[in-house]
Every structure is written in structure tokens, then in C-alpha cells.
Amino acid sequence: MKHILLRDLDIPDIWQFDTYIANGGYEGLKKAIQEHSPKEVIQIVLDSNLRGRGGAGFPAGRKWSFIPQDVPVKYVTVNADESEPGTFKDRQLLEKNPHQVIEGAMIAAYAIQATAVYIYCRGEFWDLAHRLEERIEEARRANLVGEDVLGSGWTCDMHVHLGAGAYICGEESALLNSLQGLLGQPRVRPPFPAQVGGGLYYHPTVVNNVETLSNVPWILVNGADAYKQIGTPQSPGPKIFCMSGHVAKPGNYELPLGTTFRELIYEHAGGIRNGKGLKAILPSGASGPVLVATDKVLDTPLTYEDVAALGSTLGSASIILLDEDTDMVWAAAKMTHFFKHESCGKCTPCREGTYWLDRIYERLMRGEGTQHDLDMLTVVPKQMAPVTLCALGEFAANPVLSTVTQFREEYERYIRRAEAEHPELAETMRTVTRGTTGEIPEAVAEGGL
Amino acid sequence: MAVLADKYADRIEKIFAKYPDKRSGIMDLLYLAQEEYGWLSEDALREVAALCDVDPTQAQSIAGFYTMFSEKPKGKYWLQVCTDLPCALRGADQFYRDLCEYLDVEDGGTTEDGLFTVEQVMCLAACDRAPMLQCNFHYHENLDMDTIKALIEQWRAQAQHDIAEPGD
Ligand SMILES: Cc1cc2nc3c(=O)[nH]c(=O)nc-3n(C[C@H](O)[C@H](O)[C@H](O)COP(=O)(O)O)c2cc1C
Ligand code: SF4
Ligand code: FES
Numbered sequence: 001m002k003h004i005l006l007r008d009l010d011i012p013d014i015w016q017f018d019t020y021i022a023n024g025g026y027e028g029l030k031k032a033i034q035e036h037s038p039k040e041v042i043q044i045v046l047d048s049n050l051r052g053r054g055g056a057g058f059p060a061g062r063k064w065s066f067i068p069q070d071v072p073v074k075y076v077t078v079n080a081d082e083s084e085p086g087t088f089k090d091r092q093l094l095e096k097n098p099h100q101v102i103e104g105a106m107i108a109a110y111a112i113q114a115t116a117v118y119i120y121c122r123g124e125f126w127d128l129a130h131r132l133e134e135r136i137e138e139a140r141r142a143n144l145v146g147e148d149v150l151g152s153g154w155t156c157d158m159h160v161h162l163g164a165g166a167y168i169c170g171e172e173s174a175l176l177n178s179l180q181g182l183l184g185q186p187r188v189r190p191p192f193p194a195q196v197g198g199g200l201y202y203h204p205t206v207v208n209n210v211e212t213l214s215n216v217p218w219i220l221v222n223g224a225d226a227y228k229q230i231g232t233p234q235s236p237g238p239k240i241f242c243m244s245g246h247v248a249k250p251g252n253y254e255l256p257l258g259t260t261f262r263e264l265i266y267e268h269a270g271g272i273r274n275g276k277g278l279k280a281i282l283p284s285g286a287s288g289p290v291l292v293a294t295d296k297v298l299d300t301p302l303t304y305e306d307v308a309a310l311g312s313t314l315g316s317a318s319i320i321l322l323d324e325d326t327d328m329v330w331a332a333a334k335m336t337h338f339f340k341h342e343s344c345g346k347c348t349p350c351r352e353g354t355y356w357l358d359r360i361y362e363r364l365m366r367g368e369g370t371q372h373d374l375d376m377l378t379v380v381p382k383q384m385a386p387v388t389l390c391a392l393g394e395f396a397a398n399p400v401l402s403t404v405t406q407f408r409e410e411y412e413r414y415i416r417r418a419e420a421e422h423p424e425l426a427e428t429m430r431t432v433t434r435g436t437t438g439e440i441p442e443a444v445a446e447g448g449l
Numbered sequence: 450m451a452v453l454a455d456k457y458a459d460r461i462e463k464i465f466a467k468y469p470d471k472r473s474g475i476m477d478l479l480y481l482a483q484e485e486y487g488w489l490s491e492d493a494l495r496e497v498a499a500l501c502d503v504d505p506t507q508a509q510s511i512a513g514f515y516t517m518f519s520e521k522p523k524g525k526y527w528l529q530v531c532t533d534l535p536c537a538l539r540g541a542d543q544f545y546r547d548l549c550e551y552l553d554v555e556d557g558g559t560t561e562d563g564l565f566t567v568e569q570v571m572c573l574a575a576c577d578r579a580p581m582l583q584c585n586f587h588y589h590e591n592l593d594m595d596t597i598k599a600l601i602e603q604w605r606a607q608a609q610h611d612i613a614e615p616g617d
Contacts, residue, residue, distance in 0.1 A: 085572040087533045105501075123517045126572050126586040159467040164476055165516035167571065181472035181501065183514055201469060225604075243577070244535035250577035286534060320535050334534040338571055344514075 003196045004230075004238045005214050006254045008096035017138040026144055027150040030356065032107050041111040049236050054079055054170075054209030055284070056306040057235075060108075060216075064206055066194035074201040076109045077179070080117040080168035080210050081163055084285040085316035085338060089240040089252050090210035094121070095128050097214065098135040102158065104147060104213030107220060109156045112206055116157050118143075120175050123164035131268040133160050167342035171390050174198050174344065176269040185346040186390040187274050209316070211240055222266030229256035235303035238293035239317055243269045246276065246323040257300075260300040265321065277324035280407075283307055284315025286335040287395035289402035292326075312402075328407040329414055332399045333361035341395035350393040351382030357400060364411070367418050370425055374411050377404050451602070453496055457481060460502065471501045475511060479518055488519045490603060516570060524559045524566035529583045532569040534578035545578035547594050550587050552601070564608055565601070 003009050013019040032041050046061030056398070067074060076306055078101065082090040121129040136158050139145040147155045159235050161179050169184040172193055178184035179200060191198030199205025215237055219227050224364070228236045235257040241264055244250050248270030255264060261281065265271060272278050278293040283302075289312040291297050300306050307314040322331060332441045340358035345351045357380055360373045381397030404411060418425060454461065464477040466589075478500055482493040489497075489512050491505075498508035512518040529547065530542045545556075549567055552560050559566040575581045578590035582597075589600060 082574045083572060085533045086576055087572070088574040090578055091574045122574070123515065124586070124588075125584060127588075161467070161473070162476060162480065163515070164479070164518055166514060178476070179473060181475040181503070181511070183510060197602075212586065244579075245538040245576075250539075252555070320538070322538070326538070331534060332536060340534060341571060 003237045003251075003254050004218050005211065005240055006092060006097065006252060007100065007101075008092070009254075012096075014100075015096050015098055015135070017075060017099060017135070017142070024221065025099055026103055026139075026142075026217075028220035029103050029106050029110070029144060030150060031220050032110050032275060033150050033154075035042045038113055041107065041220070041275055044224050045111070045219060048215075048219045048227040049224075049234075050212065050215050050219060050227070051207055051235065051237075051304060053211035053215075053239070053316060055084075055200065055287075056311075057314065058129045058234070060212055063194065064111050064207070065107065066192075067204045067206060068196065069113070069202055071196060072115075073201075073202040074114045075203060075205040076105055076112065076117045076201055076211060077172075077175065077205055077207045078105050078117065078210060079170060079175060079207055080119055080121040080125065081167075081175060082125075082210070083170050083273050083342075084165040084287060084318055085335070085337065086244045086282065086285040086315055086320045087242050087316050087356045088244075088318075089242050089316070091125065092240075092252050092412055093210050093214050094132060096126070098132055099139065100214050100217055101210055102139050102145065105158065105208075105367050106139075106149070106156070107216045108206060108208060108213060110149075110154065112204075113154065114156055114206070116159070118179060119158070119160045119168070120179060121160060121162055122169075123162050124267075126162065128352055129160050136160070148152040163176035166344070166405050167338075168344040168390075168392060168393065171392065173198075175207065176205065185344045188389065204256040207289055211316075213312070232301065232303050234305050239302070241302070242318040243321070244318070244321040245282075246278075246326070247271075257303050258301040260301050264302065264319070265298070272321065272323050274323075277325045278321060278324055280322040280328065282320040282322070282399075283317070284313045285318040285320065286399060287391075288313040288315050288339055289398045290322075290331075290406065292359050292406055328410050329361075329364055329401050333365055335399040336396065339392065343392060343396070347387075347393075350388040350396065352394065353380050354396050356380050357396065364414050364418075366423060367414070368422060369411075369414050369418050371419075374404070374415060377401075453478070453482060453485060456485070464487075472503055475501045475503065475508065476515075479508070479512055480565075481515070483518060484581060487615075488522045494520075524564050525608055527585055528565055528566050528567045529570040530567065531571070531573045531575070531579070531581055531583075533572040535575075536579035536581065539579040541580045544592065544594070544597075548597060551594070551598065564605065605608065 007014050021200040022436045042064045048058045051057040080090050109117050145158045163169045166184050169178045171186050173187035175182045193199040193205045196207055233235050238254050239251045239257045253268050281291045281293050304314050336357045339355040343350050363369045365386050381400045385394045464474045478497045482497050486493050494508045495505045497507040516543055517579050531544045532545050554560050554567055575590050580592045581590040
């Protein structure tokens, strides 16, 4: 299969401007500007039903259509913060297919008549971001970016902004704050980024993921109907699946949405490392519920709707495989530690909740966890998730709840061992109110445990 | 004190040219200050704050918010090893312990000669090439103890060279 997104796999030099041009590069942008009005471009992307690849799966064309037409300043912001554990696709796109990203962003910018584009790269993409600036300069010299783009009278420059190591800056409103030189914490919404008052410098702004925009040049050249031939009606198009963990051949795989877990894992990614059995799958990095690797799950097509029907999320399709020997309590501890570290601290339930959860897992790992701790692991996430300002609170709850419910036996083993080795712990616990009513016991709320 | 403004006038101008608001330049300027001084002291933060017209306490809170800014001096080589779940599933925890032992440092510590600081960090979008680390913002991937030992020797030699021929 020829790649649509990871074109570097077919044409290794495609990062070079001349090679990109020789292989149809910037034809999508030319077609957009020379043959279509901005409104028509939005309609084409709407018709293609391209869905956002940054996690939420929101239709890109609809997002663009929310931007008011009669305001003088508008922005496109490319989300290249890529920090979800297990995700490394945007990096390959930016490193190996940079002009495609630039072209996609310029088409989006034309569609909403943006005045500037900012690419927000995570700070660790330091080298990459500096090379990306050179690629933008090449496009600028060819009149594809900047003043009077392709003689159309429309001016739109493009800049790279470097983050500095904070997962939360991938959340779109935190990203905008960070770009403005404010603390990188989420904003209260509404107003949403597309609205006056909600975007970059409070002007209407489209925020799209790198991979989302990488689809756009192809759609402009080949049309919405051709795009819908790939994938399923509700989840059309190609998708990059990031395979990590106990997989035999880790890496990025571009396949149509609707490919089954089984085909992806066993036919493309080489199955499980060392010929082991597969125990569990994290389909969306650390932030979605874990799936037990049953036949039913393996035969499920990788689409937004089908993975949701399993009780998880496709997210950005960062698929972490866990083999039969994996300690699920340890895995949940790792993910919880991540969310505790990355909680931005703006709202209390997330700041405190992730802190408690992390402490409970530390106790479990030290071999000092009690039955009470296990009870708390079902109570705290449920209290935290629904009342947080951004989705991180929900993300943090997912690995905990989904492992406690599906791998309870593993947690109980930890506790039996701890209680056998530390009888005094079991004794103390009997005197503490059990958290069975859904209330956080006072002793815990006061930090007494 | 205007070391940055004098020494890097061009770069600073380019940074500000990207944005309609000077304040947006603060992260780039913090990087610049860190590059110049090695870390972000209170003086450095004040200098950056003055450049982009913000209060020094705001520069400080931004510096403290992100893991790539350092408000304490670090070793000449700042090694940030990813031990997040996907890397840990491919041996990153053991790799980190072995590295600490080899350099004879505690988790988060700096070697006695001041050359190396080691830290654990969260996912760096290189999970398919674990174990990996970032050294002064450059990635080194698919590591094992043999490859990292060779790199450490290179860095030590480089440091020797830098002492012998400063400013080279
Ligand atoms: C905590 C958190 C972290 C996120 N991190 C990223 C990220 O690294 N990259 C990304 O594209 N979207 C990320 N998102 C989703 C963005 O908020 C936003 O939905 C996305 O950039 C929209 O682009 P899309 O519609 O093209 O997917 C994150 C969301 C949350 C709540
Ligand atoms: S939910 Fe967590 S990450 Fe999101 S705003 Fe609240 S404290 Fe910050
Ligand atoms: S988990 Fe280490 S780079 Fe992603």
C-alpha cells in the first residue's frame, strides 16, 4: 500500500522541498486557493468527514466552520505537543514529512482566512523544531507561506513555538495560554477557541493536531469521495497507529481505520515479543481504559465508534501492548505517577486526587497496601473525574478504575502479601472507617494516612 | 545588567518578531538565558522578565512550571532518561538503575565531578526506541549499557577538551 501520511516510507527524501514538489507537493494548497473559495474548502473537508487525530475525534470541517467570517484576526494553531505516553507519530510526520504538515496547515488557514499559523512543538522536539523553521522558510521563499500567498492577496505567516516539557500544554486551551506567555494551564470554557474571546490572544482560533492536518492536502487533491473510500463511514481515512510496549516490532503503522486489533498486532507489528501471550491492550496511551485482550477485543475494528463500544477510546491510537507476564498493578502505578506529575494543579479534585492515588500506589508497590487502599482506588477516581476543569482528571481515573475492576485479583494478591508481612497494618486499618459509602474517610481527607 | 540584550540582540529581535505580544517570547528567552548561564538564577529570571515586560515573579512561575527549565545548576551533561510506562515495558527502569550505578549517583543527582546530572522523565515520544534519553535536549535512542558507556566516554573526553581549550 502506498502511504498517504507516512510518505517517507515510500519516498525517503520527501522532507526535502524539491522532492516534495516533484511528488505532487503543495498541489492541494494551489488547488484550494486557485479553484475554491474558503467556504468551499471547508465544505470539502466537512464532506470527507475527516476526524481530529489528536484524541477527541471531532470533525475537522465542523471545527473550521465555527470560525466567524467577519473578524479581522484569526489563527490556526498546530498541536505538536505530542506527550501522551505511547505516542510518537507527530514526530515522524514533522521530521520526515514536514512540508505535508505545513501544506495542511496552510489549507486550514486559507479555509478560515487566518492571519497567522503557530506550530506548538513540545520543547523536547528542540532539534526538530529548528529544522522545521528551515522547511517553513523554504515554503516562504516559494510564496506558499507569508505575504500574498500564491498571488491571492491573502497574507498568512507561520511560526514555530517551543514548549518546555508539560503534558498539559497539549490540552488546547492550555496550549493557547502557553503560547501567550501565560502559565500553561487550561482555561474555563466557554468561550471556546473558535469564538471571539476564546482563542489565541482571544481571537477565533482553530487548534488541530499534526496528523489531522497531514490528511488535508490529499483530500484537496483527491476529493472527499476518494477519502471516504478508505476506512469506515463514521471513521474514514488512514490512521497512524503507534505500537509500543511488548510488541515485536515497535513503530508507526499507517493503515485504514477499521483494521482490526488482530490484524494490526499480528500481521503488521509482528505479534508479541518473545512469542508471549497478550494480556491487555492500552488503545489510547495512558489516558484511556485498558482492554483485556479477549478474542472479541482482538476482532474489533479500530474505529472511534467500535473502540468506544468496548468501553475504551481510540484517542490518538497510541497502542501499548502488555504481555502475559505484566504486573497490572505496577502498570497502573506507572500511569498514575504520570498523571500526578502532569496535573497542572489548577483545580483541587485533580491536584489532590492524583496525589492521593499516587501515594496509594506507592504504598502498594512498597508492599504496604491494605484493603482500605483498594477501596480508595475505586472511590477517589469516581469523585475526581466528573468535577475537573479539563479532561486530564478523567484520563487519570481511567487506568485506575479499568485495572481495579478487571484485574482485581492482582490487587488483592498485593494486599494479602502486605497483610501477611505487616500484620500491624491490617490491625490499624480495622479501626479506620471503610470508604464503602463513596465518601472519602476523614483520616484520608486530612492527609492522615 | 543586559548581557542577553547586548550579546543576542539579533536573536531576541527575531523571537519578538514572531508574536504580536512580547510576552509570548518568554519561553524562547528563558531557553536563551539557560543556554547562556547554564541555569536560571534569580538574576537571569529578572533579566528575561525585563526583556518581555513582565513581572519577575511571573517569569519565575513559568520557569518552575516546565521540566526543561532549571532553576538549579545541573551537570554539564543533563541526562534525562524516560522511565514512563512504554519505555519501562522495554527495560528502561533497569537501564536507569544501571546508569545511576555506573555513574555512582543517586536518582536525580549530579556526579561529584559536576559532569553528569541524571533524572527520570516522562514520555519523550520515542517509545519505539527504548531505552532512550535526552542529553542537553538531544535524543539518544535504542540504548543499552554498552552504547551509553561509549557515549559517556565521549562526553568525558569532550569535557576534557573544553577545559584544555576553552571557547573552542
Ligand atoms: C490533557 C490533554 C492532553 C492533550 N494532549 C494533546 C497532544 O499532545 N496533542 C494533540 O494533538 N492533542 C492533545 N489533546 C487534545 C487537544 O485538546 C485538542 O482536542 C486537539 O489538539 C484538537 O485537534 P484535532 O481536532 O485535530 O484532534 C490533549 C487533551 C488533553 C485534555
Ligand atoms: S483537571 Fe488537572 S490538569 Fe486539568 S485543569 Fe484541573 S488540575 Fe489542571
Ligand atoms: S515512554 Fe519513553 S519515550 Fe515514550
